[in-house]
Amino acid sequence: MLQLDQIVAGYNKSVALDGVSISIPEGRIVSVVGANGAGKSTIVNTISRLVTTYAGSIRFEGQDITGRKPAQVVELGIVQVPEGRRLFAPLTVEENLRLGFHRLAGKADSQRRYQERLDYVLELFPIMRQRIHQRAGTMSGGEQQMVAISRALMAGPKLLMLDEPSLGLAPMIVDQIFEILAKLRKDGLTILLVEQHADDALQLADYGYIMAVGRVRAEGPGNSLRDNPALHQSYLGKVA
Numbered sequence: 001m002l003q004l005d006q007i008v009a010g011y012n013k014s015v016a017l018d019g020v021s022i023s024i025p026e027g028r029i030v031s032v033v034g035a036n037g038a039g040k041s042t043i044v045n046t047i048s049r050l051v052t053t054y055a056g057s058i059r060f061e062g063q064d065i066t067g068r069k070p071a072q073v074v075e076l077g078i079v080q081v082p083e084g085r086r087l088f089a090p091l092t093v094e095e096n097l098r099l100g101f102h103r104l105a106g107k108a109d110s111q112r113r114y115q116e117r118l119d120y121v122l123e124l125f126p127i128m129r130q131r132i133h134q135r136a137g138t139m140s141g142g143e144q145q146m147v148a149i150s151r152a153l154m155a156g157p158k159l160l161m162l163d164e165p166s167l168g169l170a171p172m173i174v175d176q177i178f179e180i181l182a183k184l185r186k187d188g189l190t191i192l193l194v195e196q197h198a199d200d201a202l203q204l205a206d207y208g209y210i211m212a213v214g215r216v217r218a219e220g221p222g223n224s225l226r227d228n229p230a231l232h233q234s235y236l237g238k239v240a
């Protein structure tokens, strides 16, 4: 579904990705893991076209999207759950979800589709049902992550990209969130998961990539990367 081919990208002429190639097949979960500063967020932001690309190409469903603008990428169905959630704190849960629906809002039959998307996310995260009128900024970290994922799902994505959803959350909540990702895959969604918590992310993934200092150092089926102690020692350190 999505292919990064030999991407060189970065900030103010410095290089954060140095020839990165990644492939995300439809209906699968692909995890990208690595230590701080490896370039994981830069991959997500490159696909969203928020980062300057110096060389290489990005293809989505057969089209070259390297020259597209961020809003056009969202329009195609590539939607990001950003690092740190980035909810609109003074707005309620429902208002945040409605903003996520923006991509589909002007389309035919939008009222029915809004209700359908809303029912879907409330079924995934029943806890939000009682909290739909609560201000997002007053929720716990785990609840906020659920709202952030739900907001992205309201857009009806084809490819959902999550940048470090486990950040600052208790292990039990992380497990719940990863279970939801597995359910989304079962429902047919394609997922790119970028994580520092390598073990969990590789266990969940159909396929994984290990990054260090702007390059892919290893790739393979999630479990085979997770169970390779040499890779852990070389690239993942204690965070695994």
Ligand SMILES: Nc1ncnc2c1ncn2[C@@H]1O[C@H](COP(=O)(O)OP(=O)(O)OP(=O)(O)O)[C@@H](O)[C@H]1O
Residues within 6 Å of the ligand: 011, 012, 016, 034, 035, 036, 037, 038, 039, 040, 041, 042, 043, 196
């Ligand atoms: N906005 C920016 N301006 C300049 N340099 C940046 C910017 N964002 C990231 N970088 C640099 O790009 C490199 C890769 O950073 P990136 O955030 O992609 O890593 P990461 O693997 O996601 O790390 P973390 O897990 O800490 O978020 C780092 O050297 C970082 O300092």
